[in-house]
Amino acid sequence: MSHAQDQQLERLTFFSDAVFAIAITLLVIEIHVPHPADSSNEAWLIALLNLTPHFVGFILSFVVVGALWAAHHRVFGLLRRYDPAIVWPNLFLLMAIAFMPFSSALMSEHPTERVPEWFYTGTLLVAGLLQYRLVKRVLRPPFIKEGVSEEMILVLRRRALALPAMALLSGILATWWPGPSNLPLMLMPLIVLLVTRMTKPVSVEPVTATEAE
Template structure:
């Protein structure tokens, strides 16, 4: 079957997730800058999550551009990814509302790690469907960046209980690693 519906549905879900996140930022009562101070952690957690969602949207787009067609397993693997992405507004809000407290930061990292695993599962399902010798498989290679990201999340989760800001720093490190779309796919497929 064609890939168009999968891509359109995924784009719509990610757009809704971003919309839900921004609607969770409540407008303060008052007209001076002091009323914005309590919103700073909420805004910072929103920015971090917005960047992550943008990274997933961008890389998902590149990934889907690199395939010809999908099957049922790919649809389920994609839904698995969208499930974990859909939890980002909850953990973002909890983390921001609680000033980056330890447990919310750890749960945020857990959702990021499970999202990363779901993305890896999607890529492996696509490679399996298109063949280990396909251009996609060659472009993805050993996926070191994907694996190291999951490792960093796994490291950051328990560290959140010792120092939540250090754990957030590790989350930011992963985001910085992925800010540029996956060049392996761009070099192979995007002209």
């Protein structure tokens, strides 16, 4: 990869990391410090207990955004050349990520209501589909590093389907059980691990020509 291409790829990666970092930080800003009526221990405990949906929403959204960043980091680490065609698919994914703090706050404020749950899972569904589209666009020759097997590419594509699948399932469950319907999203890391083990990739890192010898 030329120096100019190297710079372009680094700039795109750094910009993406910055958006992920800002979005994941803004999640906690939506948890406002309580102001109980008095300073008794009971009042403080009740005030903190009332924030439980916000804490749960923060942890859930942190895990989701963190998983999206980890996948983005993993996929971009397999690139050896800059591809201008990935700029806009990457930007659309970042747009969904930047929107996450709002949808997470809405769901946390109304954890047992259907529409906020649908809105939240809909946001995750869009983000998951945009991630899958980006993965498909990025992982193609001649832009990926040598030694990246078709099996590894298949694993990464299947892993990218975990979020949209769990988001869709959570949205359906929210029709009857808003709140507990988020359980499939909490299980997403286990689903990703299961998909990875079922596919059984030969290697998780590209094999260079020197290592092959």
